[in-house]
Amino acid sequence: MHESDEVIERVVTALRRDVVAFAPDFDARVMGLVREEPRAVPVRGIWSWMTRPRTVRVTPIGALALAAGLAGVIALAARNEGPAVNGIEQAPPGTVIQASATQMMEFVFVAPSASSVAIVGDFNDWEEGGSPMRRKNQPGVWTITIPLAPGRYHYTFVVDGTEWVADPLAPRTIEDDFGRPNSVITVGDATT
């Protein structure tokens, strides 16, 4: 017999000798105690936790930050509600001017000797360089089509990147604010 077998034999003998005897009513007592414990209902537990009054310590700066944060979230939500299309805010409900009333407007400019023509205005934020126009089939005729929501827009043409030219075929603004005249386009609503 190996040494390990002898150890195991000794352990088994000891266990057989020290048998723990439970009282006959052991099971009944345990089950009785279990029944006395309150039932664990998850939903009621969460509700109880949420509705249980408790003291929350907040510093003044913390309270201010919380209020400002909530106000910021509300402001962000409000900003997203009324989309602006080139400065034309979406009309309130019940009005005839809607975002869907955006119309494709074609601008035409005649400049036979120009190597490039662009259009800048309210609708492209007066971006440097503007929106480049394309040569049409006819020589010297430049065109571009821009989607515009109902509204009134100021614009001008830029020839060869340097010369600012108002649209000769459109009404100009009455006053030249910055020394270079603008033209005006008004887009109406097709339903009115």
Add this chain to the structure above:
Amino acid sequence: MKRLGPAFLMLAVLVGRSEAQDTRLARLDSKVQARVGALLDSARTLGIPTEPVVDKALEGAAKRAPNERIITVVRSRFNELVAARAALGGGAMDPEIIAAADALHAGASAQVITALRAQRPNVPLTIPLAVLADLIARGVPPDTASTAVLALAKTPSTDAQFAALRDEVERDIAKGVPPAIAPSARTRGLPPGARVPAAATTAGPATGGLESGPRKP
């Protein structure tokens, strides 16, 4: 809660910055930026559209105007928008306010705008106001242009009819009719609800030009 405080504070700061700053304004000199930013805050408080203010500032920058000139023009634009909104009354839509500001800028009176709103309380005034501004821009005296537009507004006219009035007056002026009498020639003897300018049936949504100006493709 102690952990949430700084997070909310950071959120508030970020939101505040995004509300106050418009990245497009980076094209402006810092001094102009600050002045325009203050006007934009006022515009938001007063409930007037901010985009025309931004547009005017960007136009000045694009045209390389001096800073002081940009500030003067932008402030003037802001004041016109405020006056336009007051003249139109509550509930005015942004396009109407912008068109009314343009009419004021052209030389129309606030009283005319208010009268126009009174005549058409539930109809968008963008096109009638734009036509008023355009007529004045073509050299028609403000009083004459106002009378013509108000006369047409008394009838159940459509935007196309207002645009047609403008096109006809412009055509007459191009033919040599003095601007001071061109509108009256077109609106004389206008029976209430009966007059339809000749071009009204073919005129689409208003555009800024004549036959070869901006148009729907």
